[in-house]
Amino acid sequence: MSIPDTMRAVVLSAYDGRPESLKVEERPVPRPGPGEVLVRLAAAPINPSDLMFLRGTYGVKKPLPAVPGFEGSGMVVAAGGVAGKLLVGRRVACGASMQGDGTWAEYIRVPLGQCLPLRAHLSDEQGATLFVNPFTAWALMDLARQGKHRAVAQTAAASALGRMLLKLAARERIPLVNVVRRKENAELLRGLGAEHVVDSSEPGFEERLRELFHRLGVTLAFDAVAGPMTGHLLAAMPPGGCVTVYGALSEEESRIPPGAFIFERKRVEGFWLSDFFLSGFGPKQLRALMNVPALVGREMETPVRARLELTKAREAVKLAAEEMTSGKVLLVPG
Numbered sequence: 001m002s003i004p005d006t007m008r009a010v011v012l013s014a015y016d017g018r019p020e021s022l023k024v025e026e027r028p029v030p031r032p033g034p035g036e037v038l039v040r041l042a043a044a045p046i047n048p049s050d051l052m053f054l055r056g057t058y059g060v061k062k063p064l065p066a067v068p069g070f071e072g073s074g075m076v077v078a079a080g081g082v083a084g085k086l087l088v089g090r091r092v093a094c095g096a097s098m099q100g101d102g103t104w105a106e107y108i109r110v111p112l113g114q115c116l117p118l119r120a121h122l123s124d125e126q127g128a129t130l131f132v133n134p135f136t137a138w139a140l141m142d143l144a145r146q147g148k149h150r151a152v153a154q155t156a157a158a159s160a161l162g163r164m165l166l167k168l169a170a171r172e173r174i175p176l177v178n179v180v181r182r183k184e185n186a187e188l189l190r191g192l193g194a195e196h197v198v199d200s201s202e203p204g205f206e207e208r209l210r211e212l213f214h215r216l217g218v219t220l221a222f223d224a225v226a227g228p229m230t231g232h233l234l235a236a237m238p239p240g241g242c243v244t245v246y247g248a249l250s251e252e253e254s255r256i257p258p259g260a261f262i263f264e265r266k267r268v269e270g271f272w273l274s275d276f277f278l279s280g281f282g283p284k285q286l287r288a289l290m291n292v293p294a295l296v297g298r299e300m301e302t303p304v305r306a307r308l309e310l311t312k313a314r315e316a317v318k319l320a321a322e323e324m325t326s327g328k329v330l331l332v333p334g
Contacts, residue, residue: 001077001089003038004029009105010313010331011065015056019314022054022068030101030109032080037087039094039110042124043307043330044072044103046320047132048224048247054317057248059272060098069102069331071095073118073127077107084112091118093130093293098274104313106333116289122297129160129302129328132273134292136246137164137300139276140222142284143244144174150217153177153233156224156249157197158185158325164300165222166194171299175216179209179229185325200229210236220244222271227252230268231260239264246271249324303327309334 007029014021032038052058053068072094076087095114096102118127144152154165157178169176170193177196180186186197196216198208212218213236221233221243227250233243234256245254245268260266277285292300305327308316313331320329 003077003107007106008310008333009067009101010069010310012054012068013065015054015061015064017051017055019317022313022317024311024313027067027105029107032078032084032109034081035084035112036080036109037076037084037092037112037115038078039072039074039092039108039115040077041072041074041103041106041108041333042091043074043128043332044069045129045132045302045328045330046316047071047328048249048324049132051317051321052248057251059274062099062101067101067103067105067108069096069104071128071131072103072108073124073130074108076115081112087112087115087117091124091127092116093118093127095131104310104331106310116293119293119297122293125304125307125330126297126302128330130293130296133161133164133302134296134300135276135288136271136273137161137168138288138292139273139284140244140246140271141165141168141172141174142288143271144169144220145172146284147220149174149220151175151177151213151219153179153213153218153221154224155179155222155229155233156247157194158182158188159224160302160324160328161224163189163192166192167299175218177209177212177216177218177221179233188325200232206232206236209233213237213241222246223254225249226254228255230254231256234260234266234268237266239266241266243268244271245269304330306330307332 079085092115094110219241223245224247226248306329
């Protein structure tokens, strides 16, 4: 395949969250080394983790200037070794290396272990969002399965990941309490079949949450919001409950009453998808790799609301940060 010498890429110059710190540059197309492939990208999403990365608050900070973007999809056009040649000419979902440049570019060099061939039913758009949300949703629900929790709860329930958890909970027949912060989001979820929906903006939210948690036996909650919400979830739980924080949409510290730890044996844990895979490929990881790709684009579908070219990266980031419930914003080469 014909591969150019240079490509366009979105480049971050400062960890300040300002759109002005992003610009499109002409860069050399990377060459794959042993155990790597070169992917010509078709689409890359802007996730909350990407927005945190731009602000310097994510778990990884790369030397600047750097190309952002943690996941994407495209076609493998070159390989640095014999094993990778089997993927040349195939569409793949790919995750960016934590050390190298990301997916907001026309090409990316990716380790073989961070590529998944796309099934025929999957579009490039759905493939671009295959890694972060679907695998996170699967891993979180696996915590519920392995812990034999009677019922679970989630915040930011109308998000793309929240809707995936809704589908997975229904598959597992585990009652799920869905916490949202707007009336329209509550209506959206009920339209998708959610039975238990609580709006945090309504009067009596904490009392309603506690009643549901105790009636259903909720002992595990997945919190994407942090801030005061973590404490609300913990306070609503029966003794021995656990809140797993996997996001910080509020951009605030989790606030937790100490009595929950001291007198009620409650706990707060964190979840990071990178740790889920870096811990090795045991039974949990293998189950996820076998099941998630088959569900994406079917039971776990990501709504897409905008597709913007790389040259409009600043506008795309602003749009993605303004309202996330309506769907993902994708960057495309153009």
